[in-house]
Every structure is written in C-alpha cells, then in structure tokens.
Amino acid sequence: MARLTVITGPSGVGKGTLVQRLLARHPQVWLSVSATTRAPRSGELEGQSYFFLTRVAFEQQVAAGGFLEWAEFAGNLYGTPRQPVEAHLAEGRPVLLEIELEGARQVRNTFPDAFQLFIKPPSFAELERRIRTRGTDSTEAIQRRLERAHVELAAEAEFDAALVNGDLEEALAELERRMALS
Ligand code: 5GP
Numbered sequence: 001m002a003r004l005t006v007i008t009g010p011s012g013v014g015k016g017t018l019v020q021r022l023l024a025r026h027p028q029v030w031l032s033v034s035a036t037t038r039a040p041r042s043g044e045l046e047g048q049s050y051f052f053l054t055r056v057a058f059e060q061q062v063a064a065g066g067f068l069e070w071a072e073f074a075g076n077l078y079g080t081p082r083q084p085v086e087a088h089l090a091e092g093r094p095v096l097l098e099i100e101l102e103g104a105r106q107v108r109n110t111f112p113d114a115f116q117l118f119i120k121p122p123s124f125a126e127l128e129r130r131i132r133t134r135g136t137d138s139t140e141a142i143q144r145r146l147e148r149a150h151v152e153l154a155a156e157a158e159f160d161a162a163l164v165n166g167d168l169e170e171a172l173a174e175l176e177r178r179m180a181l182s
Pocket of ligand 1: 009010011034035038069070071073078079080081098099100101102103104
C-alpha cells in the first residue's frame, strides 16, 4: 500500500465529506491539516480545519521551506506543513493529503511513489449545483471555483486512479479499496 495518498478533485466534489467518513472508519490514517490565507467558514476550527494564516505569515513559512507544497487557489494561498507529514510517514502511518491540482503536481515530483487519486463529480451540472448551494462563498468566489473546476477536471488522466463521487457509500467503498484499507 502506498503510504502517502494524495486526493485531488474540483471544489464542491465532496472530497471533505468522503475523507471525514474514511477517517471515522480508519483512525490509523492521518490527515494533514493545511495552512491557508482564506478566511474561516462558519464552523471551521483553527488547527483542525486549517491553520488560518495571514498572507505575510504564510509567505514567511514558504521562505523558511516549511511547506511540502503550496499553491494559490481562487485567490487564496494553501500549503501542506512539511514537518508533521514527514513525522507521521516516519512513524509508518498512512498519510492523506487533500489538496488541489498544482499541489498534487508538486508532490508528484517530491514523492513519486505517492498514490494520487482524483475525485470527480457525476456531471459538471451536478458539481455546479453543489458549489452554488453550499451557500458559504461569495458570487465571485463561486465563479472562480467553477472556472478552476474545468481546469482540474481536464487533468484527470495525470492521476493514478479516478473515482466518481455520486453515491457517497459507493465512493467510500471504492476509496477504501483503492487505498487498500478494505
Ligand atoms: P477550500 O477553500 O474549499 O477549503 O479549498 C480549496 C481547494 O484548496 C480545495 O481543492 C482543497 O483541496 C485545496 N487545498 C486545501 N489545502 C491545500 C493545501 O495544503 N495545498 C494545496 N495545494 N491545496 C489545498
């Protein structure tokens, strides 16, 4: 089994829900907590959902080599703190990164053995419906996420495998199979 798994897919595809369900069933899997300059959405917790940083603090971390990968997405910066990922891998725990396309490409260079999985929606119309009805993003942010979704969906072939997140239970079972957890 690949120790490091990267999960990528367009905004609104339901990666977060899928990953939370996976963690509930497989507590040995460690999910990396990213840093971001995005403002917290309601209900998001510092250190659990993300480490919420100012742009200056984020850029200091970049300069210090503190991120395994980082990228700009829809106007905000996102990055994977390097140290905890390396520490958990050294302990032999399966590590999961849930990141966007540019970050996945960077990890492909630094961890060529990582298993890279792409999550896709049943259709673009369904993805658009999910992004619009989430109700937490501004009209402008929704527009940027939809544009970015087209770019991400076009990159599916770069990944080791792809799965459709239509029915959640089916997608979860497929994810477990792909990660050799079932
Ligand atoms: P959101 O703002 O919806 O939480 O996340 C926006 C996008 O950023 C999602 O596609 C998510 O997977 C991605 N993302 C979250 N954390 C990271 C990270 O550490 N690095 C990169 N490259 N993307 C991330």
